[in-house]
Amino acid sequence: LPFVLLLVLLLGVAVGRWRCVPFAVGVGSVIVQTHIAYAYALAALGAAALVLAAVRRGSLRGLPWQRVLTGRTARWSYAVFVVLWSQPIVEQLLGSGEGNLSRLASGASGGGLKIGVGDATRLTAAVLLQAPWQLRSGFTTAVPRTPLTATAAGPTLVISGIHGVAVAAAIVVVVLGALVALAFVHRHDGDALLATACWLAAAGVAAGVLCVAVVTVGPVGLGQHHVRWLWPMTILVQTVGGWAVLALVARRLRAAGRLPAVAPLVAGTLVAAAVVVFAVVALPADAQPEGPTADRDAMPALRQVFGQLDVLATSSPLLFDLSNLVPFEPYSSAVMMRLQELGIEFRVSDPAMVRQLGNRRRATGRERTSIFQLEGLDAVLYDGSACRVASASALGAAATSAAAAGAAALAGRLAAGQLAVDADRLPPDDRVRYETATAGGVGPGGASLGPAAAASASRLVDDGTVARWVADGSARLSDDDRATLGLVGRWVSTAYALFANDPATCPSAAPA
Helix, strand or coil, rough: CCHHHHHHHHHHHCCCCCCCCHHHHHHHHHHHHHHCCCCHHHHHHHHHHHHHHHHHHCCCCCCCCHHHHHCCCHHHHHHHCCCCCCCHHHHHHHHCCCCCHHHHHHHCCCCEECCCHHHHHHHHHHCCCCCCCHHHHHCCCCCCCEEEEEECCCHHHHHHHHCCCHHHHHHHHHHHHHHHHHHHHHHHHHCCHHHHHHHHHHHHHHEEEEEEEEEEEECCCCCCHCCCCCHHHHHHHHHHHHHHHHHHHHHHHHHHCCCCCHHHHHHHHHHHHHHHHHHHCCCCCCCCCCCCHHHHHHHHHHHHHHCCHEEEEEHEEEEEECCCCCCCCCHHCCCCCCCCCCCCEEEEHHHHHHHHCHHEEEECCCCCCCCCEEEEEHHCCCCCCEEEEEECCCCCCHHHHHHHHHHHHHHHHHHHHCCCCCCCHHHHHHHHHHHHHHCCCCCCHHHHHHHHHHHHHHHHHHHHHHHHHHCCCCCCCCCCHHHHHHHHHHHCCCCEEEEECCCCCCCCCCCC
C-alpha cells in the first residue's frame, strides 16, 4: 500500500504538481529502507516521472533552476531526506567496518544468480493477469516459490506453473501497446493528466521486466518478496487502464450526444461505492503463507514463553548462543525483544548479529550464564545438563501436557510390544529401530537395554515414525491412538524451549 501511494505521488510529480515531491521523497525513503527490492523499481519509475514532467512542459530549458533548487518545496524535500537518511549516512561515514550502504551496493552488484529477462517477463505477465479481486490471494500464487535446481553448470532457477516466455512476452507487449495507444489518444483529446497516467503505467510494465531481470536470488531460491512491488504496480496498470477506457468511451458518447447528464454523477457514485466495498472486504486479516506472517503459528508458543522468562533476571547479563539457529526461525528475535522489555541484559558473540544489534550487545566474555534455544523434536527430547528455563508449543499448556502424556503412554506400550506393528513390512532402518525399542530390559549377553529401548520408543512416537507406519499400513492402531498421534505431531512440530547453562536460578518444575 505505501508503494501504491508512491505511484500516485509520482503521477503528481509527472504532471507538474511539485508539492508532491517532498511526500514522494518521504514515502520512497521508507519503502526502500523497508525492503531493498523496491530500489530498482523506485529508481526506474522516479526517473520516468521526471522525464514525463520535462516532456509535459516541453523542455527543462529556461526553468529558473535557482528557485527550483532553493524554493520552499525543495527545502522541504531536503529536510525530509536528511531526517530519514541521517542514520544510514552517519553509520556509513562514521561507523566501524564497512558501512551498510556500501554493503547494499556491493550486494546488488555481486555475482549472485540473477532472474534474467526471460523469467522476468514471465513473472511480470503472471502478476499482470491477476484480476483486481484476486490480488490478495494471488500474492502467493501468481509467483510460485521456487528453490534452486542443481545442474552440471551450477544452480539455476526453473520456474514452473506460469506461462512460457513467448506467451508472457505477448501479454506484456499487448498491455504496453494498449497503454501507449491510450496515452496518445488522450493526449490528442487534451486530457494531459490521463495521458501522463497511461505513460507512467506503461513505464511500470517496462520496469517490471527490466528491474526484475537484474534481481539476484540467494541459495533459498525465488520468493515473493523478491518481486513484491509487482503487485502495486499492477494495481496502477489495471486502474489506469480501466480509467482510460471508460473516460474514452464517455468522451465519445458525450460528443455523440448520447451521454445522459447524470452520467458523471452516477459514475462518481459507483467509483466511491466500489472503493468502500473493496476497503470493507480488505478489513479482515489475511496472513499470507509467505514472508514474516508465515510464522504466525509460532505466536501461541511465544506468548507462553514470554511469561516464563522472568527467572533469567537474576542471571543477567546473559550470552545468547545463536550458533544452532534454524534458518528463518521466528523465535530468537522475539525472545530478545521480550528480554529487553523485562530489563534483562543479553549479549551476543556472532559478528553478524552484533552488527544488527549494536556494539553494546557484543559479548565481553564475562557473562556467567549462556542461553540457547531448540525447536521441534530437539526441544522435546533434550536431556542435557542445561536448565530448561521455558518451553511451550502452539497447543497451549493443557493440550501440551495431554500430548506429552499421550506420547509417553504410546511409547511405553510400544516398548512393551503392545502395539500392533507388522515388523516384516517395515523398511530396514525402521525395523532396526523397532527391534531396539521392543528389546525389553535385557539384550544379548545380559546387557541392560531398558534406557535404550525407552529412548528409542519415545523417539519413534515423537518424530512421527509410528504415525507414518499407521499411514502406510505397517501398524494398526485404534481411533483413539490415532487421535493421540495427531496431537503429538502438532505438539512436537510447534515445540520450542529455551535453556540456560549455569543460571543463578533454575525453575524447579520447568514445563517439559
